[in-house]
Amino acid sequence: MPRAGLSRKALTETALAIIDEGGPRAFDNLTLAAVAAKHGVSTPSLYKHVGSLADLRRDVALESVRAFTRALSRATVGRAGADAVVSLAEGMRAFAEGTPARYLAAQHAGDPDEPADAAIIEASAETFEVTTSALRGYDFTPDRAIDAIRVFRSAIHGFVLLELEGGFGLPRDLDISFDALVIMLVRGLEELARD
Amino acid sequence: MPRAGLSRKALTETALAIIDEGGPRAFDNLTLAAVAAKHGVSTPSLYKHVGSLADLRRDVALESVRAFTRALSRATVGRAGADAVVSLAEGMRAFAEGTPARYLAAQHAGDPDEPADAAIIEASAETFEVTTSALRGYDFTPDRAIDAIRVFRSAIHGFVLLELEGGFGLPRDLDISFDALVIMLVRGLEELARD
DNA sequence: GCATCTCGGCTAATGCCATTAGCTTTACGG
DNA sequence: CCGTAAAGCTAATGGCATTAGCCGAGATGC
Numbered sequence: 001m002p003r004a005g006l007s008r009k010a011l012t013e014t015a016l017a018i019i020d021e022g023g024p025r026a027f028d029n030l031t032l033a034a035v036a037a038k039h040g041v042s043t044p045s046l047y048k049h050v051g052s053l054a055d056l057r058r059d060v061a062l063e064s065v066r067a068f069t070r071a072l073s074r075a076t077v078g079r080a081g082a083d084a085v086v087s088l089a090e091g092m093r094a095f096a097e098g099t100p101a102r103y104l105a106a107q108h109a110g111d112p113d114e115p116a117d118a119a120i121i122e123a124s125a126e127t128f129e130v131t132t133s134a135l136r137g138y139d140f141t142p143d144r145a146i147d148a149i150r151v152f153r154s155a156i157h158g159f160v161l162l163e164l165e166g167g168f169g170l171p172r173d174l175d176i177s178f179d180a181l182v183i184m185l186v187r188g189l190e191e192l193a194r195d
Numbered sequence: 196m197p198r199a200g201l202s203r204k205a206l207t208e209t210a211l212a213i214i215d216e217g218g219p220r221a222f223d224n225l226t227l228a229a230v231a232a233k234h235g236v237s238t239p240s241l242y243k244h245v246g247s248l249a250d251l252r253r254d255v256a257l258e259s260v261r262a263f264t265r266a267l268s269r270a271t272v273g274r275a276g277a278d279a280v281v282s283l284a285e286g287m288r289a290f291a292e293g294t295p296a297r298y299l300a301a302q303h304a305g306d307p308d309e310p311a312d313a314a315i316i317e318a319s320a321e322t323f324e325v326t327t328s329a330l331r332g333y334d335f336t337p338d339r340a341i342d343a344i345r346v347f348r349s350a351i352h353g354f355v356l357l358e359l360e361g362g363f364g365l366p367r368d369l370d371i372s373f374d375a376l377v378i379m380l381v382r383g384l385e386e387l388a389r390d
Numbered sequence: 391g392c393a394t395c396t397c398g399g400c401t402a403a404t405g406c407c408a409t410t411a412g413c414t415t416t417a418c419g420g
Numbered sequence: 421c422c423g424t425a426a427a428g429c430t431a432a433t434g435g436c437a438t439t440a441g442c443c444g445a446g447a448t449g450c
Contacts, residue, residue: 003416003427028223033407044409045428053408109362124364146367147375150354153362154376158353159345167304167348169319172341180342180387181349187386188379198398198445228436239438240399248437 012059019101024164026101064105065123071095076134084134096160138193207254214296219359221296259300260318266290271329277381279329291355333388
């Protein structure tokens with residue numbers, strides 16, 4: 001019986017591959033059995049490399065957060081003002097459509113009381129930072145900047161989620177609706193910066 | 196061995212009680228075993244009244260959609276314009292905070308290809324109608340009305356979701372941020388009606 | 391009042407999953 | 421070479437959903 005060459009990293013990557021093949025709910029439905037099968041290995045073998053399913057999920061979530069941050073960073077680099085806002089919005093949506101399960105995995109922020117989630121929380125802080133940077137041109141007061149980011153995230157997150165889960169029934173083109181949302185955000189942020 | 200007096204309806208109500216006691220994820224985590232235990236009955240007994248866990252979940256989702264619609268209807272009756280928009284937004288948020296699991300259950304729209312989901316889809320259409328009515332004052336073209344509802348739902352849904360799942364880390368007061376979001380929506384919808 | 395038939399509950403059994411325990415073999419360091 | 425730690429394995433436990441088949445309760449028909 002030759003060794004399979006497992007490792008925490010390899011397992012995480014397999015798990016990512018699995019959720020990338022599945023639909024939006026694939027992260028929630030991730031199972032150790034599936035990861036083991038993909039390696040041609042028995043399920044208990046995985047415990048030599050990860051502590052539990054929850055543990056593996058944390059790794060997957062962490063990778064997802066990082067990928068998300070990279071995507072947003074790439075989308076907004078060298079842009080400012082309304083331009084940056086539009087790119088950020090489109091970058092978020094594109095990421096969610098490209099790898100829906102990772103998008104959802106990246107949103108489960110992690111419990112601040114859970115030490116094991118520390119890395120995720122740290123990585124999420126970077127996402128936050130990229131978003132903040134994209135909005136730098138607006139001259140918000142510190143408190144208003146928080147409102148602005150919340151408003152922005154909420155709007156895009158809600159749209160993307162409803163889109164992913166098929167919440168939009170009507171046949172109207174989604175791109176047009178998304179544009180309307182983004183335009184509203186651009187104006188709304190300007191307005192928010194004014195007070 | 197006296198009868199337990201189970202029924203589809205009774206089981207659905209028990210399930211609702213269970214998810215109301217749990218957190219936001221309680222709908223996803225609903226189990227037949229828990230419902231059976233709450234009735235002091237063995238799990239297989241439930242199959243005399245529901246076809247499966249998925250079946251029971253559908254009932255729960257249906258009830259949740261209806262409760263949501265009632266809440267929105269109550270919030271907006273006799274209001275119009277910006278007043279209606281604000282009430283609708285606050286009604287949605289209040290419902291989500293009061294019964295988070297029901298809120299989430301009500302959002303899983305149901306598969307249009309799945310005949311068993313027909314009732315849910317029908318009930319969701321009523322929710323949609325209440326929302327549409329609340330926006331009646333705005334004079335949208337039919338297509339723009341769809342955009343408007345999508346934008347509105349997205350924004351509120353996103354905010355509520357992030358709030359429920361603890362996605363907002365910073366200590367800034369959530370009510371203030373929510374107000375900012377609603378104000379932006381009110382202005383944005385007016386703008387949207389203009390073209 | 392009694393025979394009957396249906397239906398609502400039960401137990402037993404299967405299968406899938408996570409997880410733990412303990413065995414065995416591999417591969418590497420000495 | 422040899423010892424040992426780590427990497428896989430099988431076996432076992434416990435939770436869950438689901439199916440099959442039993443059995444008594446209670447309504448129904450005479």
